[in-house]
Structures are given as structure tokens and as C-alpha cells.
Amino acid sequence: xxxxxxxxxxxxxxxxxxxxxxxxxxxxxxxxxxxxxxxxxxxxxxxxxxxxxxxxxxxxxxxxxxxxxxxxxxxxxxxxxxxxxxxxxxxxxxxxxxxxxxxxxxxxxxxxxxxxxxxxxxxxxxxxxxxxxxxxxxxxxxxxxxxx
Amino acid sequence: xxxxxxxxxxxxxxxxxxxxxxxxxxxxxxxxxxxxxxxxxxxxxxxxxxxxxxxxxxxxxxxxxxxxxxxxxxxxxxxxxxxxxxxxxxxxxxxxxxxxxxxxxxxxxxxxxxxxxxxxxxxxxxxxxxxxxxxxxxxxxxxxxxxxxxxxxxxxxxxxxxxxxxxxxxxxxxxxxxxxxxxxxxxxxxxxxxxxxxxxxxxxxxxxxxxxxxxxxxxxxxxxxxxxxxxxxxxxxxxxxxxxxxxxxxxxxxxxxxxxxxxxxxxxxxxxxxxxxxxxxxxxxxxxxxxxxxxxxxxxxxxxxxxxxxxxxxxxxxxxxxxxxxxxxxxxxxxxxxxxxxxxxxxxxxxxxxxxxxxxxxxxxxxxxxxxxxxxxxxxxxxxxxxxxxxxxxxxxxxxxxxxxxxxxxxxxxxxxxxxxxxxxxxxxxxxxxxxxxxxxxxxxxxxxxxxxxxxxxxxxxxxxxxxxxxxxxxxxxxxxxxxxxxxxxxxxxxxxxxxxxxxxxxxxxxxxxxxxxxxxxxxxxxxxxxxxxxxxx
Ligand SMILES: Cc1cc2nc3c(=O)[nH]c(=O)nc-3n(C[C@H](O)[C@H](O)[C@H](O)COP(=O)(O)OP(=O)(O)OC[C@H]3O[C@@H](n4cnc5c(N)ncnc54)[C@H](O)[C@@H]3O)c2cc1C
Ligand code: SF4
Numbered sequence: 006x007x008x009x010x011x012x013x014x015x016x017x018x019x020x021x022x023x024x025x026x027x028x029x030x031x032x033x034x035x036x037x038x039x040x041x042x043x044x045x046x047x048x049x050x051x052x053x054x055x056x057x058x059x060x061x062x063x064x065x066x067x068x069x070x071x072x073x074x075x076x077x078x079x080x081x082x083x084x085x086x087x088x089x090x091x092x093x094x095x096x097x098x099x100x101x102x103x104x105x106x107x108x109x110x111x112x113x114x115x116x117x118x119x120x121x122x123x124x125x126x127x128x129x130x131x132x133x134x135x136x137x138x139x140x141x142x143x144x145x146x147x148x149x150x151x152x153x
Numbered sequence: 154x155x156x157x158x159x160x161x162x163x164x165x166x167x168x169x170x171x172x173x174x175x176x177x178x179x180x181x182x183x184x185x186x187x188x189x190x191x192x193x194x195x196x197x198x199x200x201x202x203x204x205x206x207x208x209x210x211x212x213x214x215x216x217x218x219x220x221x222x223x224x225x226x227x228x229x230x231x232x233x234x235x236x237x238x239x240x241x242x243x244x245x246x247x248x249x250x251x252x253x254x255x256x257x258x259x260x261x262x263x264x265x266x267x268x269x270x271x272x273x274x275x276x277x278x279x280x281x282x283x284x285x286x287x288x289x290x291x292x293x294x295x296x297x298x299x300x301x302x303x304x305x306x307x308x309x310x311x312x313x314x315x316x317x318x319x320x321x322x323x324x325x326x327x328x329x330x331x332x333x334x335x336x337x338x339x340x341x342x343x344x345x346x347x348x349x350x351x352x353x354x355x356x357x358x359x360x361x362x363x364x365x366x367x368x369x370x371x372x373x374x375x376x377x378x379x380x381x382x383x384x385x386x387x388x389x390x391x392x393x394x395x396x397x398x399x400x401x402x403x404x405x406x407x408x409x410x411x412x413x414x415x416x417x418x419x420x421x422x423x424x425x426x427x428x429x430x431x432x433x434x435x436x437x438x439x440x441x442x443x444x445x446x447x448x449x450x451x452x453x454x455x456x457x458x459x460x461x462x463x464x465x466x467x468x469x470x471x472x473x474x475x476x477x478x479x480x481x482x483x484x485x486x487x488x489x490x491x492x493x494x495x496x497x498x499x500x501x502x503x504x505x506x507x508x509x510x511x512x513x514x515x516x517x518x519x520x521x522x523x524x525x526x527x528x529x530x531x532x533x534x535x536x537x538x539x540x541x542x543x544x545x546x547x548x549x550x551x552x553x554x555x556x557x558x559x560x561x562x563x564x565x566x567x568x569x570x571x572x573x574x575x576x577x578x579x580x581x582x583x584x585x586x587x588x589x590x591x592x593x594x595x596x597x598x599x600x601x602x603x604x605x606x607x608x609x610x611x612x613x614x615x616x617x618x619x620x621x622x623x624x625x626x627x628x629x630x631x632x633x634x635x636x637x638x639x640x641x642x643x644x645x646x647x648x649x650x651x652x653x654x655x656x657x658x659x660x661x662x663x664x665x666x667x668x669x670x671x672x673x674x675x676x677x678x679x680x681x682x683x684x685x686x687x688x689x690x691x
Contacts, residue, residue, distance in 0.1 A: 026532065026535070027535055028532070028533060028536075102528070103521050103528075105531075106517060106520040106521055107209060110208070110520055111206035111209060111517060112205070119543060121515075121516070124202060124204055124205050124207055125202045125203075125359045125360060126202035126356075126366055127356075127367075128356070129355075129356025129357050130356070130357045130359070130478075132317030132319045132357050132481060132482055133317055134317060134318065135299075135315040135316065135317060136318055139318070140301075143335055143336060144303065147303055149303050149491065150261065150262065150303075150304055151262040151269065151495050152261060
């Protein structure tokens with residue numbers, strides 16, 4: 006896999022982290038397994054301001070994991086590490102979470118699982134027309150504004 | 154007409170809501186009008202609505218904060234002194250290029266707050282003076298809505314009917330009817346049926362805040378600009394104005410600007426009209442220093458840039474058990490509740506607020522906190538939490554009247570500049586005590602509404618950081634030159650051929666979105682200027 010900003014090691018770590026952030030759900034695989042790390046790598050290439058918080062967070066995760074690599078920790082321990090990193094630098098961590106959500110929820114297959122068949126245009130949505138009879142109580146309230 | 158050696162009779166700076174309306178109005182009478190606009194035309198192909206990743210546009214190419222969006226036309230703003238960030242769009246059509254199109258009018262009492270409530274200042278004219286221009290503006294832009302709201306004076310029939318009434322409206326209605334509060338389908342600057350040329354009616358696609366690709370939204374680039382251009386207005390894009398020039402007598406002579414290639418040019422005119430918005434206009438006037446105006450043009454009073462008003466906004470969201478599909482239908486305009494609009498001192502504050510009962514956003518924006526301000530948690534609870542909110546949430550904006558205070562202001566940053574080296578604005582703002590008391594009270598009312606509507610969870614963002622949509626008051630109107638920059642016709646007290654017509658003109662803020670009033674004021678000023686051009690032109 007060719008990355009633009011992340012090293013292969015960072016990409017692998019990000020992928021594992023993303024599997025904890027957005028885990029599997031029913032038939033849906035977790036975010037990392039779906040390839041969200043590669044999408045985040047593309048975001049980092051396009052938007053340099055995102056690099057510092059994401060890379061800082063990945064480094065902090067490695068450090069917090071201690072001697073054993075993050076990959077070798079069990080699920081409970083991974084989440085514990087992530088919570089600690091989040092508490093230490095919530096701002097950077099939340100950027101990594103945000104970019105993971107960005108990568109995950111822009112996928113048509115994930116959108117389909119939420120009942121979204123198309124982007125908003127060109128079809129839009131058909132909604133019921135406004136029914137003026139609903140206003141009868143309010144109309145009867147009389148004048149509610151002040152004269153000058 | 155001005156002397157033929159002048160480049161134009163009237164030079165307008167800024168092509169947004171007010172600049173577009175004034176360009177159309179002034180050119181009707183045959184004046185030679187030029188508009189300098191730092192931005193460009195947004196190409197319809199740039200809108201993201203047809204892509205699955207459309208929600209990303211809120212964070213990138215169509216972000217509302219220019220510091221995040223970073224278009225070439227955007228200038229940096231130093232926000233370190235304000236909890237509310239100014240938001241704007243720098244393009245042909247200005248901040249109406251991607252907005253929500255909520256289009257309420259101010260009420261008669263809003264123009265008379267000193268007389269009625271003993272605070273701030275009265276406007277130099279009344280609602281009734283402005284009413285014909287509200288009507289004219291509505292007929293130009295196309296509004297959807299319904300006349301007959303008992304909370305407002307009677308008004309002319311709306312151009313197109315109110316928008317759809319769906320499950321989210323039913324949810325709100327449960328609460329409103331339980332509480333017996335006022336509500337009305339609000340006026341929106343968007344068309345629900347065919348109106349105007351090259352525009353399609355709204356198809357309820359949802360994310361108006363990242364622009365409208367079909368021209369349903371009544372943005373200035375699809376309403377006024379085609380007509381103004383047909384009347385011969387010259388619109389120069391990619392033209393960043395650096396300063397307004399003056400002669401030895403202190404009369405405005407035109408502007409210096411940087412063109413598309415970065416070349417510094419001058420444009421001369423008999424009258425200069427500022428329409429660069431509530432941050433851009435004071436910035437330019439403050440940057441236009443001369444021997445006659447050492448503190449900035451028309452600023453010997455020190456009032457330029459002062460009295461900045463936002464509408465401090467809280468978002469209160471109700472999560473419902475049933476599907477309300479808040480992501481469908483125009484994001485902003487649904488219903489207004491003006492139960493608490495007029496002053497009732499028993500509430501602990503003066504003036505009032507409205508509850509804007511709005512919709513919601515798609516799954517990505519819900520996950521990221523979107524307009525809720527509360528991101529969905531990551532980890533094992535993520536999917537259930539997301540599914541409980543997405544398509545189940547409606548969001549109400551609490552919009553309250555912000556009183557004008559001289560300490561809240563736009564100044565020039567001593568260090569920060571834009572790409573052309575022009576000093577950037579610095580914004581200093583804090584919500585006053587009255588505002589804070591009103592915020593607390595209004596959030597409690599919004600909670601009460603959602604409780605009465607049967608929401609299972611209520612989320613509150615008590616002061617939304619990215620909510621400086623409404624930039625008002627920084628070159629305020631008034632009769633007193635010590636407390637105002639311009640008179641009721643937009644004419645500067647200190648420089649008779651300089652006019653200001655944008656959001657900075659507001660004497661007070663009212664508790665409704667400002668743009669229908671901004672455009673009505675611009676039309677009224679332009680009308681007067683058109684009739685009196687010979688007398689005021691340099
Ligand atoms: C996301 C968003 C949502 C909104 N929703 C609503 C809503 O629902 N209802 C409502 O009433 N209002 C809403 N608003 C606010 C509304 O857009 C503004 O009130 C309105 O556009 C202000 O009009 P204006 O003429 O004062 O300035 P603008 O429309 O901002 O126009 C100013 C123009 O001046 C140009 N300019 C500035 N400086 C220079 C310079 N140095 N040289 C050349 N050109 C310059 C800018 O590029 C810009 O095009 C919203 C705004 C935003 C950003
Ligand atoms: S909801 Fe309507 S007005 Fe808003 S973007 Fe979609 S079509 Fe345009």
C-alpha cells in the first residue's frame with residue numbers, strides 16, 4: 006500500500022487504533038479493517054494542519070503501550086491505553102477520532118447501513134406539504150407584537 | 154452624474170447581500186456603478202451535494218470560518234479575543250453563498266429600544282419607514298413562508314408557500330401545543346415553487362449551509378447579481394480593496410485595490426459605498442488613514458469598529474425515540490417560536506429572544522458533534538449512540554438580542570496581515586451581563602420545549618463558538634455623531650460622500666437573523682442616494 010504521509014508502521018498502528026474507535030457492528034467490519042487509515046493518510050496529505058495532532062497521538066499511543074507493541078495488547082488493554090492518551094491530550098486525540106469518523110461515514114456502504122441510498126442531490130427528498138390548519142390555535146392568540 | 158473623468162459614479166466595495174442589492178438599485182436610475190469584490194464566482198460544480206463525502210465540505214472547502222476554509226479571497230481574522238468566531242464567505246454573493254436563508258424581519262419595537270426599554274439607542278427610522286423596502290427585497294429575492302403571523306405586523310403575501318411539514322415538525326408541535334406557545338412557519342430566503350430565472354425550487358436535499366447547487370436558495374449571486382449585471386453594473390472580481398482614498402477636503406475619491414495579478418490599482422468615483430460586512434468594512438475604514446482622518450476614515454469619533462454585536466447562539470438538541478429525519482429538508486428554516494421576544498423584566502433581563510426550531514445534519518456531522526457540539530463517543534458504545542441520534546435529532550437555535558457595547562469591537566491587528574500585506578482585523582468580544590442572563594433563561598425554555606415534546610435526551614451547547622454568522626453594529630447608524638458613524642441614509646457623518654450599507658449599519662441587533670433587514674436597509678439607502686446623487690457626489 007502506498008502512503009503519502011504515514012509510514013507503513015504508522016499506517017498499521019492507525020488501522021488498529023481505528024478498529025477500537027469504531028469497532029465492528031453486526032455485519033459491518035471495524036473502521037481500520039475497512040481501510041480508514043489510508044483515507045486519513047490522504048486527508049493528511051491534503052490538509053497539513055491535521056498532521057501534527059494525528060502524528061502526535063500515534064506517537065503517544067506507542068509510548069503509552071509500553072514495551073509491548075500496541076498490536077500485541079488485548080482489546081481491553083488497547084482501550085485503556087487509548088483512554089490515557091485521550092486524557093493527556095484531548096485536543097489532538099479528538100482530531101484523530103474526527104478524521105476516523107470522516108473516513109468511515111463518507112463511505113457509501115456505511116451510509117447504506119444507515120438507510121442512506123444517495124447523496125442529497127440530485128434527487129433531494131419529498132416531504133409532505135405544510136398544513137395551514139395546524140395554525141388555528143396560534144392564529145387565535147391575537148396580536149403579540151408591540152406598537153411603537 | 155459625476156465628472157466624466159471619474160471611473161464610476163458609484164463605487165461599491167463588496168458584492169454580498171447588501172452590495173448586490175445596492176448595485177441593482179443604483180444602476181436602475183442610470184448611474185455608472187462599479188463593484189470591487191475580493192472573491193470570485195463560485196462554480197456550481199464546486200458544490201459537494203452530489204458526492205457521498207459531501208459532509209466533509211463543512212470542514213474544508215465550504216467551512217463557514219474563513220480561517221479554516223482558507224480560500225485565496227479569505228483574509229485572516231485574529232479571534233483570540235472572542236469566544237464567538239466571525240463567520241463569512243468572501244465570494245460574489247458574499248456570505249449568502251453558503252448560509253441558511255432564515256429570513257425573518259425585525260419587529261417595530263426592535264427599532265425603538267431606547268424609547269421602549271431604556272437601553273442602547275433607537276434607530277434613526279422606524280419599522281414602517283423600512284417596510285416598503287422589506288417588501289421590495291422579498292419580491293426581488295423570493296421568499297417562502299406564510300403571511301399572518303400574529304407575532305409580527307401584517308406583511309405582503311410571500312412569493313412561495315411555506316416548506317414541508319414533516320415528522321420533525323410534528324415533534325416540535327407536540328411540545329409547542331402542550332405549552333401553548335407561539336410558533337409560525339418561518340420566512341426563508343429560498344423558493345419552494347418556481348420563481349425567478351435559472352432557479353429550481355428547493356427539493357429538500359438538506360445541507361444549505363454548504364451552498365445550494367440548484368439556485369433554490371435566494372443567495373445574492375442568483376438573485377440580484379444577474380439583474381444588476383444586465384443593467385450595466387461593472388463587477389470586478391479578485392479585487393481586494395486596501396483603502397478608501399480621500400482628497401484634502403476629506404471627501405472620498407475612490408479606492409486602492411489589488412487586482413487578480415497582485416497589481417495595485419486605483420478606482421475613482423463620486424461616491425463610495427461600503428458593503429464589505431460588519432468586519433470587513435470597519436477593517437477597511439480603519440486602514441484608510443489620512444491627515445484628515447488619522448484614526449481611520451470617518452472615525453474621528455472613535456466609533457468605527459466599536460459596538461460589535463453578534464447574536465450569541467446556544468444550540469439545544471432533542472433526541473427522539475421516533476425517526477424525525479432532521480437531515481432532510483433545508484437545515485435552517487422550519488418554525489420560529491417568538492413567545493419570549495418582547496421585554497418582560499420579570500424574566501431578569503431586558504429585550505428577548507426567539508427559538509429557531511431547525512433541523513439536523515447527516516451521520517458524519519452527527520458523529521463529529523456537528524451542530525450539536527457533542528461528538529458521539531468512540532469505542533463499544535459508538536454505533537448504538539450514533540444510531541440513537543442520527544435521524545432522531547432536531548436542533549433549536551436560541552437567538553437572542555445582543556446589546557451594543559463599545560468595548561466589543563473590530564480593530565486592526567498590529568502584526569497579522571492578509572496575503573497582500575493589508576492589516577487583518579482583530580475581534581474583541583464578550584457577552585454582556587444581560588446577554589448571559591438571557592442565555593441561561595432561553596436555554597431553559599428550549600429544554601422545556603423538548604421535554605414537553607417528549608425528547609428522550611437533550612443536548613446543550615450553551616455558547617456556540619462557530620456562531621458569528623451575524624456581524625453587526627461596527628459602523629452604526631444614528632443621529633448623534635458622537636455615538637454613530639452614519640446617519641439614517643447610510644451617509645457618514647464625517648464624510649458626506651461615503652456610505653455604509655452592510656451589517657455594520659445596525660444600531661441594535663434585534664433577536665432575529667439580520668439579512669432581510671440588511672438588504673432592506675441597503676435598498677433604502679441606495680434609493681435615497683440615487684435620488685440625491687448630484688448633491689452628495691464629490
Ligand atoms: C454559514 C452562515 C449561515 C448564515 N445563515 C444566515 C441565515 O440563515 N439568515 C440570515 O439572515 N443570515 C445568515 N447568515 C449571515 C448572512 O450571510 C449575512 O448577514 C449577510 O450576508 C451579510 O451581508 P453583508 O452585505 O453585510 O456582507 P457579506 O454578504 O458578507 O458581503 C461582504 C462582501 O464584501 C467582500 N469584501 C470584504 N472585504 C473586502 C475587500 N477588502 N475588498 C473587496 N471585497 C471585500 C467580501 O468578499 C464579501 O463578498 C449566515 C452566514 C453564514 C456565514
Ligand atoms: S435544502 Fe433546498 S435550499 Fe437547501 S441546499 Fe437543498 S435544494 Fe438548496
